[in-house]
Amino acid sequence: MQRINVLDEICEKEIALYGNKAKNLWLMKKNGINIPATLAVKCPAAWKMDVTKEEVCQEIENAVKKHFSISEELIVRSSFQKEDSQETSMAGVFESVRVKSYEQVMSASCQVLDSAGNDWRNMGIIVQPYIDCDFSGIMFSASPYDSGKDIVIEFADTSCSHLVKGDITPDLYVDNRGWIRENPGYVSESVIRDLTDAERRLRELLNANVDVEFCVSEGTIIFLQCRPMTTGKIKIPLDSVKNIEGIWILQEELSLPFTPLIRTLDPSGLLTERPHIIIENYVYFSSEFRLKSIDDEQWKDWDSISQHYMGIFQDLLDRKEKADIEMLESSVQIYRGAVESYMNVNWFIYRKTCYQELIDALKEKFENYQDVFFSVMHSIDTINTNKRKDFIKLLQNKGTSDFDEKKALFLKKYGAETSHPFYIMCKSLADYLDQIIDIIGEREINEEAGEPLYNSRDFDENICALIERYRKVVQRTEDDDYLLCLGSYVIRNLLQKIESKLNLQKDSIWFYEFHELKDLAEGKKVSSEVAELRRKSFESCKNYDMPLVIENGVGVYAGSESKSTLEGVTVSQGYTSGKVYVLKNPGDIFEIVNIPSGSIVYSNWISPVLSAYFFNIKGLIIPESSILSHGAILAREMHIPAVGGINYRFEDGMEIQLNATEGKVCISDKA
Missing domain, CATH: 3.30.470.20 (ATP-grasp fold, B domain)
Structure with missing residues (x-):
């Protein structure tokens, strides 16, 4: 398999391996847009595992001698995996180097690779004539x-x-x-x-x-x-909301657009249960909705609930019979039961009560009760902390004789994880683990350190009991998401099998409504053109700047007024300073693992199952102010400062000081 090719000779299934700049140029060339002659180099992550930077650059020099004249002035340019994408341009981040002789090509190529730092293995390169x-x-x-x-x-x-x-x-x-x-x-x-x-x-x-x-x-x-x-992003037209009465909220944890199939099938039951409106594929829930209270006490025994549904979901995965609509509808009903058990209002009240009673008890004994609280909340044994440790161990075993065996065990334990279980179409870890391992490559990972300042010897029996109760609450808060992921994994697998059985184009099933899918299964004719139009509409709406709240026809957006200090709440103590990285798609693991090292991350929401792949970040800012939000738990697990309750239009590269102990963000550079 060739690693350096003239752009014209690269096939569609391979082009993504050359980075986004090369991919966009390839698309332009295929559609008759005039571009310069281009030599494209695959990202080294797609070469042999132990390839060195020098070997890559030497091979580029050899290819340039073959394809370009000695008299041509050339330019060696970056084509990073996440560069020039829908989420981020990374404009000006990487090097482009002009060369006037063959002898300069190797040095220029190394310079471009070096501009990606530890992520150089994910840097493709393109070489073109420099045009006067x-x-x-x-x-x-x-x-x-x-x-x-x-x-x-x-x-x-x-x-x-x-x-x-x-x-x-x-x-x-x-x-x-x-x-x-x-x-x-x-x-x-x-x-x-x-x-x-x-x-x-x-x-x-x-x-x-x-x-x-x-x-x-x-x-x-x-x-x-x-x-x-x-x-x-593009603000939606005012006509889309001006006639809407009442108050409608785009919830932080459900702020992505829903595909037509998931909207109409509603596997989670959330849309069936809650009053809502749909605007450009985004779901807004009524501010008047309240979660249901289930009278029995079963919600307290989450271990039994979890084991019950885990067994059912695993049985559904193990079944060998062909997937059909009847099996899909049955699986959806089971999944809705798991979601209903999880979304019991009594559980959420109990969480809040456990927190408040612990804080009240600490206040009575300690002047610095908040310091004590955050200290004892570190290093709780959740599924995500265990997964993070297991993933780092897996990376450390890369290249060993038993690596494949360890990877299989890791996938058996965590393979069903998905960025958001209620959206169903999101890929699972089993789909992309190899790519993630290649992307991270030889990157040095700073394992979080830090011992609690307090231990059980510092507390009386009552406080120890309250601490233990609250730690179990945190553990359940994280662990229950994986159960929902497993149910989502079951339904997604069924839909993929149905898609194949109906000979539909790959991933087109998401853009049929459920009644249309049932018609297709019965052999009735359904327009594929309508589904394609919906797909295009869905892709476009990802670029929309949606209001957080719609109140009587008026959209309320995230704050953008000029401020030097933003005040929120402490969710993990500490102080740091540095550049902001705005997480554009919190459900995209590839964006997460490519966050520049040392960034302070701002994100509308944090996917709990993807939190294990945040590496080497310095701080976190989130809109949610709950001490039990997934972002807050992540920050404490990583021993990094974090502030919640901040809704602001940050820009990539903003210089800020994050004083999480006081719940403040100071912006020193708005440019």
Whole structure:
């Protein structure tokens, strides 16, 4: 299998191994967009396990000598796995290096790999001729500066690199408005027309607003790269909410869009039970809804409930008969029973009572009762702390003779985990463990250390009992999510088998409504075109900036007002400072494992089962203020400072000071 190829010769199933920049260029080339001749290098994670940086760079030099003339000036560019993606552009993070001779290629390639730090194995590389252009530019589908919706094009009568770096003031053209200052004279109307036509094609190809770099040489437009725009999401039209009465809430833990199938099948039963409205595939719940109280005392015996449903779900997985609609409906009813047991309001009241009684008891004995509380809450033996330890051990065994055996045991124990059980379509750990291991590669992982400042000798019998009771509450809070994951895994497997049985296109089943799926199973005709339109709508809505609350037709969004200090609540004590990383998709494990080391992470919600893969982060900021939120538990398990109750439009790279002990976030750089 070749590791370095001319872009034209790479097949569709392989292109993802070359990184996102190469993938986007490949897509452009296949659809007739004019790009430079491109040599693409697979991410070293897809090479042999023990490949060295020097071996990779030497092979790149050899390939360049074969494909490019000695007289050509070239540019060696990054193509990182998460670069130029829907979630993050990573613009300016990695190196691009011009070379004027074969002898400089190896050094330039090493420089690009080095710019990824410990993640160099996930860095693809592309090599292209350096184009001596007449002029260049950057084009945006919509204004990156304000809420304008017209195409914006920045031109410069020099190379594109000066525009990207901000070295010069561009000549600005806005579609439907014309030149913002005056026509600079070097850009013809035909070039503008061709660019705006290309923008519409590129936007359709990537199914998103686009950010495009181009140059013009001898009258020909050459597109250098294209990526989805990540400078702010699109606010939904006001018409979508203006006639809605009452108060409707986009819950933090259910803030992702639902596919048509999951919305209408409703495996969790949450939509059947709760008053809700659907806006652009997002579900808003009525503020008047209250969880049900189940009168019996069974909810207290979670071990028995868990063992009961674990046995049923495992039996469903082990069944060999063919999947059908009847088996699906039966499995959904069982899953709803597990969810109902978990969502009992008595359990949530009990959690709060345990916390309050422990805090009250500590207040009476200790002046610094909060310090004592956070100390005794460290290192609780939950399924996620155990998984984290087991995963680190697995990584340490990579390359040993019994690695495959240990990996199989790890998957048997944790393979059903998914980023969010109620969405069903989210992949499980069994689907991507090998990729995660490759992505993490040889990265050094800082294992959290820290001993509690207090132990049982410091407390009386009553406080010891309250501490033990509360630690069990925390343990159950984390462990019960894995039961829901297993039920979700059962239903997802059934749907995949039904999809195959009905000869549907892969992953298209999610975009049929449940009644349509039943019609298909009965041999009736159902439009696949409608399902495809729903898929496109679903992909587009991921880029929407949805209001957190809709109150009588008015959307309320996350705070963006200029503030230097934000006040929240302490969920894990400590102090740190550094750069913010905004987690765009908390359910995407690939984004999580690629968070830059040393970041302070801001996330709308934290998936408990994915918390085991947060490595080397310095701090955490979350909107939820509960001491028992999954984010709060994660922070205490990792011994990192965390503040809850903060809802703010942070931007990647913001410099902040996180004083979690006082529940404060100080913003020192809003640029």
